[in-house]
Amino acid sequence: MWQLYQFPLCPFSRKLRLLMSEKGIGYELWRENPWEGRDEFLTMNPAGRTPVLHDPDKGLTLCDSRAICEYLEETVDKNAMIGGTAANRAEIRRLVALFDENFYDDVTAPMLLERMKKRLILRQAPDAKALRQAMKLAHEHLYYIDYLIDRRPWLAGATMSLADLAAAAQISVADYLGGIDWSGHEQSRGWYSVFKSRPSFRPLLSERMDVIQPPSHYADVDG
Numbered sequence: 001m002w003q004l005y006q007f008p009l010c011p012f013s014r015k016l017r018l019l020m021s022e023k024g025i026g027y028e029l030w031r032e033n034p035w036e037g038r039d040e041f042l043t044m045n046p047a048g049r050t051p052v053l054h055d056p057d058k059g060l061t062l063c064d065s066r067a068i069c070e071y072l073e074e075t076v077d078k079n080a081m082i083g084g085t086a087a088n089r090a091e092i093r094r095l096v097a098l099f100d101e102n103f104y105d106d107v108t109a110p111m112l113l114e115r116m117k118k119r120l121i122l123r124q125a126p127d128a129k130a131l132r133q134a135m136k137l138a139h140e141h142l143y144y145i146d147y148l149i150d151r152r153p154w155l156a157g158a159t160m161s162l163a164d165l166a167a168a169a170q171i172s173v174a175d176y177l178g179g180i181d182w183s184g185h186e187q188s189r190g191w192y193s194v195f196k197s198r199p200s201f202r203p204l205l206s207e208r209m210d211v212i213q214p215p216s217h218y219a220d221v222d223g
Contacts, residue, residue: 001026001027001028001055001057002020002025002026002027002028002053002054002055003027003028003030003053003054003055003056004016004017004020004027004028004029004030004051004052004053004054005030005032005041005044005050005051005052005053005054006029006030006031006032006050006051007031007032007033007034007050007209008207008208008209009112009116009173009176009177009209009212010050010051010173011104011108011169011170011172011173012049012050012051012065012100012169013050013051013065014169014172014173014204015065015069015100015162015165015166015169015170016051016053016065016068016069017200017203017204018165018168018169018200018201018204019069019072019081019162019165020072021199021200021203022079022081022165022200023072023076023078023079023081024078024079025072025076027053032050032052034048034049034050035117035121044061044063045061045063047063047064049063049064051063051065051068053068065100066096066100069081069082069096069162070082073162081160081161081162081165082161082162083159083161084157084159088156088157091156091157091163092156092157092161092162092163095155095156095163095166095167096162096163096166099163099166099167099169099170100166100170102141103141103167103170103171104170106134106137106138106140106141107134107135107137107138107141107170107174107179108170108173108174108179110130110131110133110134111131111134111173111174111177111178111179112173112177113130114126114127114130114131114134115131115177115178115179115212116177116209116212119211119212120210120211120212131179134174134179135179135180135181138174138179138180138181139181139184139185142180142182142185142188143185145167145185145187145188145191146185146186146187146188149187149188149190149191150187154191155167155191164191164195168192168195168201171192172201172204172205175214175215175218176209176212176214176218177212177214178214178215193221193222196219196220196221197221205218205219206219
């Protein structure tokens with residue numbers, strides 16, 4: 001069985017977990033704090049980042065969430081998440097990159113630094129200015145999701161895709177850390193509520209990160 005090395009608030013691991021659950025792929029969760037720099041983990045992934053997907057029976061180790069997702073898309077036929085025409089697939093990949101890179105850099109990474117790493121690792125107080133800027137940029141990204149949902153049933157088109165999984169994974173971490181204000185974003189809120197009610201998403205909502213607790217609405221399907 002696959003072993004998935006991750007920590008609860010890794011958005012890229014969450015994206016992969018959503019994909020594996022939607023495809024019905026079994027896996028075991030292995031807790032990995034990449035900031036600890038374990039030699040065994042660095043042997044699997046010299047980049048030192050989660051997620052890492054390892055199959056000890058096959059001696060196969062996969063690193064980088066986008067590379068892993070592409071591998072699973074190519075090897076598991078069930079519930080394709082990068083499908084449709086060539087243009088549709090390009091749009092899915094464009095949006096995955098947008099959320100994996102832009103949303104992460106603008107919102108998730110600053111929230112993780114200020115609300116998780118500074119508390120658990122650096123023992124420092126959060127920077128209020130940085131938090132306000134991350135929340136401001138979160139609004140901009142939510143406006144774009146509103147725009148997309150006004151024009152499409154799902155972010156990349158007519159069906160749910162890896163783009164939706166990537167966006168929901170990033171948003172879920174930012175929401176856990178109190179970085180999402182849903183005011184004025186009814187389209188985004190409705191789209192995200194659909195995700196929160198899916199069986200693949202429920203395990204993510206039940207997990208907690210050490211002493212850091214999410215806001216009360218975090219696990220509320222209608223919240």
